[in-house]
Amino acid sequence: MRKKEAQPASRQGIALPAAPGADAPLTEVVRDAPVKQIPPAAVARLTLYLRALNALTGDGVERISSEALAEASGVSSSTLRKDLSYIGSHGTRGVGYEVGYLNRQIAAALGLTLDWKVAIVGAGNLGRALARYGGFQSRGFEIVAIFDADPLLVGHEIGFLRVSDVLSLETVLAQTGANMAVLALPTSVAQEMCDRVAAAGVKSILSFAPVNLQVPEGVNLRKVDMATELQILAYHAQRLVN
Amino acid sequence: MRKKEAQPASRQGIALPAAPGADAPLTEVVRDAPVKQIPPAAVARLTLYLRALNALTGDGVERISSEALAEASGVSSSTLRKDLSYIGSHGTRGVGYEVGYLNRQIAAALGLTLDWKVAIVGAGNLGRALARYGGFQSRGFEIVAIFDADPLLVGHEIGFLRVSDVLSLETVLAQTGANMAVLALPTSVAQEMCDRVAAAGVKSILSFAPVNLQVPEGVNLRKVDMATELQILAYHAQRLVN
DNA sequence: GAATGTGAATACATTCACAGCA
DNA sequence: TGCTGTGAATGTATTCACATTC
Numbered sequence: 001m002r003k004k005e006a007q008p009a010s011r012q013g014i015a016l017p018a019a020p021g022a023d024a025p026l027t028e029v030v031r032d033a034p035v036k037q038i039p040p041a042a043v044a045r046l047t048l049y050l051r052a053l054n055a056l057t058g059d060g061v062e063r064i065s066s067e068a069l070a071e072a073s074g075v076s077s078s079t080l081r082k083d084l085s086y087i088g089s090h091g092t093r094g095v096g097y098e099v100g101y102l103n104r105q106i107a108a109a110l111g112l113t114l115d116w117k118v119a120i121v122g123a124g125n126l127g128r129a130l131a132r133y134g135g136f137q138s139r140g141f142e143i144v145a146i147f148d149a150d151p152l153l154v155g156h157e158i159g160f161l162r163v164s165d166v167l168s169l170e171t172v173l174a175q176t177g178a179n180m181a182v183l184a185l186p187t188s189v190a191q192e193m194c195d196r197v198a199a200a201g202v203k204s205i206l207s208f209a210p211v212n213l214q215v216p217e218g219v220n221l222r223k224v225d226m227a228t229e230l231q232i233l234a235y236h237a238q239r240l241v242n
Numbered sequence: 243m244r245k246k247e248a249q250p251a252s253r254q255g256i257a258l259p260a261a262p263g264a265d266a267p268l269t270e271v272v273r274d275a276p277v278k279q280i281p282p283a284a285v286a287r288l289t290l291y292l293r294a295l296n297a298l299t300g301d302g303v304e305r306i307s308s309e310a311l312a313e314a315s316g317v318s319s320s321t322l323r324k325d326l327s328y329i330g331s332h333g334t335r336g337v338g339y340e341v342g343y344l345n346r347q348i349a350a351a352l353g354l355t356l357d358w359k360v361a362i363v364g365a366g367n368l369g370r371a372l373a374r375y376g377g378f379q380s381r382g383f384e385i386v387a388i389f390d391a392d393p394l395l396v397g398h399e400i401g402f403l404r405v406s407d408v409l410s411l412e413t414v415l416a417q418t419g420a421n422m423a424v425l426a427l428p429t430s431v432a433q434e435m436c437d438r439v440a441a442a443g444v445k446s447i448l449s450f451a452p453v454n455l456q457v458p459e460g461v462n463l464r465k466v467d468m469a470t471e472l473q474i475l476a477y478h479a480q481r482l483v484n
Numbered sequence: 485g486a487a488t489g490t491g492a493a494t495a496c497a498t499t500c501a502c503a504g505c506a
Numbered sequence: 507t508g509c510t511g512t513g514a515a516t517g518t519a520t521t522c523a524c525a526t527t528c
Binding site: 179 | 285290294314316360368371375378381422424445446464466473478480481482
């Protein structure tokens with residue numbers, strides 16, 4: 001219900017050969033870009049394959065079968081092959097996949113060849129942990145700013161960054177060219193900061209605040225709630241016992 | 243493929259009515275074992291409803307419709323009603339749901355009435371952030387230990403806890419009665435620590451390490467990978483642009 | 485009258501199984 | 507021969523729509 005307005009237009013290209021689009025976008029050129037929509041569940045798993053491929057590259061492995069890559073990623077081989085089929089046909093029948101090549105193809109399909117600049121909002125425990133987390137940089141995300149409202153934290157150094165005052169949020173986001181934001185904030189201010197970040201033109205937001213945030217249409221929001229994860233574990237653990 | 247052996251026996255009760263007790267609870271009979279299997283997607287959302295209901299309780303709201311609760315949780319009202327139907331019939335037609343009562347019913351269905359004691363393995367930035375994160379305690383999880391291998395950290399105080407040496411992992415897990423573990427570790431040692439925690443009898447593990455961990459059968463593992471989340475955002479952002 | 489609870493319908497995801505190609 | 511790539515089949519999840527109940 002809530003998202004009724006966000007859905008209708010976005011549903012077109014999944015299986016229909018562009019039949020219904022009377023009001024088709026002007027530049028509906030089917031040229032270079034694989035405009036094909038990848039199913040959400042497949043997108044999530046493609047990141048896992050990427051991770052596994054990176055590890056394999058580090059181990060000097062150059063070629064791998066769907067069976068082995070699936071094993072390394074924790075999925076079934078048929079799921080892996082189906083997922084890869086969404087981004088094209090990049091393996092060799094009878095042989096397998098070339099690790100480096102497949103890595104680049106997946107990265108391209110996910111849009112990781114673009115420049116992603118991440119601002120962290122909130123320099124509390126979690127914000128600081130995220131700022132120092134090596135996993136972002138190593139996977140193509142540059143952290144360009146970290147904000148806090150606490151005067152005691154502003155100006156303080158974290159990793160290679162200096163904490164900016166949240167008062168200058170809009171200015172610093174513009175200066176640094178941030179195009180993603182991570183919200184590591186208390187629930188009480190999360191919606192307000194989310195609004196400001198979105199108003200400043202950031203279209204991709206990852207929130208760690210345990211609250212349902214509202215975002216304008218066209219802004220992408222993902223949520224991670226650590227307590228939720230434990231609750232899901234609790235459900236399964238309880239079933240084992242019972 | 244990987245999980246072939248874990249599946250077979252667990253598939254039984256999904257659609258069978260199983261003669262569910264005609265015990266319409268006048269007084270809250272928090273039945274210990276709702277043996278009915280709840281679909282995974284519904285379990286994940288039930289935690290969101292719980293969160294929303296807690297917020298509503300804080301605001302003094304006593305009754306709410308499926309429409310409003312769905313809105314507050316960020317799902318459609320039909321999804322919400324279907325989800326709630328898995329745990330029984332706890333609303334009143336023509337009226338809605340009683341906030342406190344529904345809260346308790348969901349908590350019971352998720353197994354949150356049991357005693358969950360969480361050990362955090364790894365006292366780096368993330369581990370410390372988790373140890374100080376209020377959201378766990380407030381939602382029924384008690385953090386009972388935090389471990390690290392670094393002698394400089396061992397004995398150090400974090401929140402109400404003192405960092406234990408990972409050498410004493412097994413002993414401390416047993417002493418504290420921990421039944422859940424959160425792994426906040428570098429990739430290089432994640433599998434090893436996962437093995438030890440599982441061998442010590444912990445059946446529920448939440449890992450933040452960006453690697454595919456193997457766990458023995460009967461152990462439940464959930465994964466949160468923050469870089470993965472950003473990559474998924476990147477995919478959608480790129481589609482908007484393109 | 486109003487809103488829940490739920491079968492039926494639809495949409496999405498995974499798995500199967502094998503044709504096709506190196 | 508061996509392994510990928512993909513339609514077809516099966517299994518889940520979401521949405522619809524309305525009978526049911528207060």
